[in-house]
Amino acid sequence: MTTRGILLRNARRAFGDRVDIRVRDGAIAEVGPKLEASGGDSLLLDADGALVIPGLIDGHLHLDKTLLGLPWKPHPAGPTLSERIEAEKHLRHALPLSVEDRAANLIRRVLSNGTVHLRTHVDIDPEIGLENLYGVLSARERFKDFISIQIVAFPQSGVVSCPGTAALLDEAVEAGADLVGGLDPAGIDGDPDGQLDAVFDIAERRGVGIDIHLHDRGELGTSELVLIAERTAAQGMGGRVTVSHGFCLGEVDEATFGRTAERLAESGVAILTHGPGSQAIPPINRLRAAGVTVFAGSDNIRDSWSPYGSGDMVERVMWIAYRSGFRTDQELAVAFELATIAAAKALGLDRYGLDVGCRADFVVLRGSTLGEAIVEHPRRSLVVKSGRVVAHEGTVIDPPE
Amino acid sequence: MTTRGILLRNARRAFGDRVDIRVRDGAIAEVGPKLEASGGDSLLLDADGALVIPGLIDGHLHLDKTLLGLPWKPHPAGPTLSERIEAEKHLRHALPLSVEDRAANLIRRVLSNGTVHLRTHVDIDPEIGLENLYGVLSARERFKDFISIQIVAFPQSGVVSCPGTAALLDEAVEAGADLVGGLDPAGIDGDPDGQLDAVFDIAERRGVGIDIHLHDRGELGTSELVLIAERTAAQGMGGRVTVSHGFCLGEVDEATFGRTAERLAESGVAILTHGPGSQAIPPINRLRAAGVTVFAGSDNIRDSWSPYGSGDMVERVMWIAYRSGFRTDQELAVAFELATIAAAKALGLDRYGLDVGCRADFVVLRGSTLGEAIVEHPRRSLVVKSGRVVAHEGTVIDPPE
Numbered sequence: 001m002t003t004r005g006i007l008l009r010n011a012r013r014a015f016g017d018r019v020d021i022r023v024r025d026g027a028i029a030e031v032g033p034k035l036e037a038s039g040g041d042s043l044l045l046d047a048d049g050a051l052v053i054p055g056l057i058d059g060h061l062h063l064d065k066t067l068l069g070l071p072w073k074p075h076p077a078g079p080t081l082s083e084r085i086e087a088e089k090h091l092r093h094a095l096p097l098s099v100e101d102r103a104a105n106l107i108r109r110v111l112s113n114g115t116v117h118l119r120t121h122v123d124i125d126p127e128i129g130l131e132n133l134y135g136v137l138s139a140r141e142r143f144k145d146f147i148s149i150q151i152v153a154f155p156q157s158g159v160v161s162c163p164g165t166a167a168l169l170d171e172a173v174e175a176g177a178d179l180v181g182g183l184d185p186a187g188i189d190g191d192p193d194g195q196l197d198a199v200f201d202i203a204e205r206r207g208v209g210i211d212i213h214l215h216d217r218g219e220l221g222t223s224e225l226v227l228i229a230e231r232t233a234a235q236g237m238g239g240r241v242t243v244s245h246g247f248c249l250g251e252v253d254e255a256t257f258g259r260t261a262e263r264l265a266e267s268g269v270a271i272l273t274h275g276p277g278s279q280a281i282p283p284i285n286r287l288r289a290a291g292v293t294v295f296a297g298s299d300n301i302r303d304s305w306s307p308y309g310s311g312d313m314v315e316r317v318m319w320i321a322y323r324s325g326f327r328t329d330q331e332l333a334v335a336f337e338l339a340t341i342a343a344a345k346a347l348g349l350d351r352y353g354l355d356v357g358c359r360a361d362f363v364v365l366r367g368s369t370l371g372e373a374i375v376e377h378p379r380r381s382l383v384v385k386s387g388r389v390v391a392h393e394g395t396v397i398d399p400p401e
Numbered sequence: 402m403t404t405r406g407i408l409l410r411n412a413r414r415a416f417g418d419r420v421d422i423r424v425r426d427g428a429i430a431e432v433g434p435k436l437e438a439s440g441g442d443s444l445l446l447d448a449d450g451a452l453v454i455p456g457l458i459d460g461h462l463h464l465d466k467t468l469l470g471l472p473w474k475p476h477p478a479g480p481t482l483s484e485r486i487e488a489e490k491h492l493r494h495a496l497p498l499s500v501e502d503r504a505a506n507l508i509r510r511v512l513s514n515g516t517v518h519l520r521t522h523v524d525i526d527p528e529i530g531l532e533n534l535y536g537v538l539s540a541r542e543r544f545k546d547f548i549s550i551q552i553v554a555f556p557q558s559g560v561v562s563c564p565g566t567a568a569l570l571d572e573a574v575e576a577g578a579d580l581v582g583g584l585d586p587a588g589i590d591g592d593p594d595g596q597l598d599a600v601f602d603i604a605e606r607r608g609v610g611i612d613i614h615l616h617d618r619g620e621l622g623t624s625e626l627v628l629i630a631e632r633t634a635a636q637g638m639g640g641r642v643t644v645s646h647g648f649c650l651g652e653v654d655e656a657t658f659g660r661t662a663e664r665l666a667e668s669g670v671a672i673l674t675h676g677p678g679s680q681a682i683p684p685i686n687r688l689r690a691a692g693v694t695v696f697a698g699s700d701n702i703r704d705s706w707s708p709y710g711s712g713d714m715v716e717r718v719m720w721i722a723y724r725s726g727f728r729t730d731q732e733l734a735v736a737f738e739l740a741t742i743a744a745a746k747a748l749g750l751d752r753y754g755l756d757v758g759c760r761a762d763f764v765v766l767r768g769s770t771l772g773e774a775i776v777e778h779p780r781r782s783l784v785v786k787s788g789r790v791v792a793h794e795g796t797v798i799d800p801p802e
Contacts, residue, residue, distance in 0.1 A: 077728075323679060325679030327478075369473050
């Protein structure tokens with residue numbers, strides 16, 4: 001891939017100051033209130049006073065599950081987790097598009113909205129083996145110049161309770177998955193130690209991070225968070241372990257919350273939220289105050305788990321802020337960090353941001369301030385990834401076949 | 402206003418069947434799978450397979466509060482109700498646009514999204530008197546061919562605790578308000594009977610309906626709902642009383658909920674929800690099963706109470722559905738009724754819907770089914786009010802000066 005020298009002019013930063021940005025060799029070379037064009041600027045872009053923000057990060061997607069791009073599929077499942085797992089197994093045999101093509105549809109959607117880094121969970125179980133993983137690996141390769149993708153080997157049907165899965169998770173990491181996942185060690189496997197032993201063992205042997213789905217409620221959930229924190233500390237994996245969802249953190253009493261948040265912070269376990277609709281949302285400000293990294297993702301988009309989801313992390317930030325009772329510009333800015341700098345920290349992305357030396361990943365969108373852009377979440381005028389214009393006015397530019 | 406004969410062809414109803422609609426004299430004259438054009442069809446419209454839905458209803462707005470159209474204003478208030486009331490009083494002295502012009506900005510926004518009926522609350526207190534009411538009355542007159550507007554005289558600063566307000570509410574109804582409002586009879590006035598006596602007295606003498614804001618929590622709130630139901634029954638006002646918000650219904654135990662819902666249903670008190678972010682949402686399906694009318698509105702849009710809100714009732718329906726844990730097409734259709742037929746019932750609108758004889762109020766938008774349209778809530782292709790095209794592709798047509 002070749003990238004050109006870019007000069008972006010007349011942009012505005014989060015709280016309103018004007019800025020020009022010069023890009024060289026895929027990185028931010030210069031930032032200032034008024035930069036002169038030079039010979040190396042082969043692409044001159046005028047933001048016309050619009051906002052420039054760092055490239056967005058979607059910390060939790062299911063690229064292999066999405067039905068985006070297919071005709072509307074009414075939600076097929078009953079209300080329980082196990083009914084949804086079964087409904088999905090039934091559905092996936094009858095889909096007219098491959099995992100790779102469906103993943104590509106969702107990647108194009110999130111790219112058009114300015115997401116240039118994402119973490120996806122990919123189902124691994126004895127029935128599908130590594131098939132979904134291979135599909136997502138192919139999609140990742142196709143879009144490698146457009147977006148960076150971390151893959152979590154995700155045991156959607158359980159680990160201990162689904163014999164053969166642990167070995168497949170290990171194989172999945174060998175085949176290219178970047179992290180190993182888990183799912184409700186108590187609620188799904190009925191054996192918290194058993195599942196966590198298996199997951200942490202793979203992580204240790206393979207040298208990869210961990211991202212565990214946790215829907216278990218109340219004090220059952222927080223007791224699992226403590227187990228995860230203990231193992232994270234014991235294996236020295238601080239900063240490389242995430243628990244996704246963690247609704248329980250919004251359900252327990254003050255004292256239990258405080259103790260749990262402290263353990264998460266000490267051990268370096270991050271919390272991912274998608275801004276749930278009908279479950280409790282983890283208390284973002286209190287977690288951050290305790291020193292816990294909190295970041296954001298879309299979760300299911302138009303799949304057999306959920307009919308919702310736009311693939312727009314600015315809109316997602318608004319939902320999370322709305323669910324959190326955030327109203328001030330400062331609170332909206334906190335929510336925005338969940339899809340930008342906090343997510344970069346959780347995903348271990350370096351050179352992230354709008355400073356000189358950072359990777360030239362940025363997004364331009366209308367809005368006089370960050371708060372207004374979050375609330376209106378207008379179409380993205382421009383999306384730049386490593387110095388390459390990957391989307392313009394909501395359309396991906398020269399997407400791979 | 403003159404309206405022309407219209408033939409809308411190639412539209413699709415909520416669950417996918419194709420339909421043509423003929424309009425004469427502002428009403429739906431004919432509906433069928435394939436209608437032939439006739440001489441009276443001076444306007445032929447092709448929906449190209451897009452969805453046609455009834456004109457949308459926003460059951461709860463604050464036209465006098467919005468800052469839409471002004472430069473972004475960071476949220477100025479602290480977290481309590483009384484801090485927000487004070488912040489607003491401070492802010493409203495310094496606004497560069499009149500109430501009428503700000504109301505017009507929001508009316509244009511909701512119109513572009515297909516809302517053709519709305520109920521707005523307008524602040525009444527001894528400091529502003531009827532000034533906001535006059536502004537909203539003027540805006541209503543300007544847009545009378547575009548949208549129908551019900552006005553609630555709303556005692557934002559309380560009734561009993563704010564001497565002089567009751568008389569002003571009465572004057573407001575005489576001056577053109579269609580309903581009388583209330584606000585947390587316990588939480589704001591500390592005198593539930595006192596406030597409700599005053600409000601129901603005005604309603605009885607003036608022959609108008611009632612719409613009361615209720616934020617009071619838990620069993621305090623449900624006890625006020627019972628008081629309101631009792632007075633509604635005693636005055637024979639069933640079907641003409643609304644309680645807006647009623648977060649308490651999502652907070653109390655099963656038995657208290659059941660008793661309260663039964664009283665609301667028997668007496669004919671409707672519940673309005675905007676799909677709150679950080680408060681409990683009333684349980685929609687359980688209220689409907691008990692026989693309570695539940696409908697939807699936007700509440701605050703870009704004002705000193707909330708930075709959020711798009712003025713799009715299809716998006717609002719999605720938020721409400723998401724907050725309610727709705728996933729199936731049937732559940733999404735229930736949520737949709739809150740902004741259409743259930744709202745029409747609560748507002749007492751006759752001839753509502755897509756049947757022959759109904760007022761020709763309809764909206765065309767992309768989507769193969771209602772579920773998809775709700776989730777994607779795309780730009781409205783066409784908005785027709787009483788047989789007149791009032792918006793096209795997101796733009797209001799010939800808005801009044």
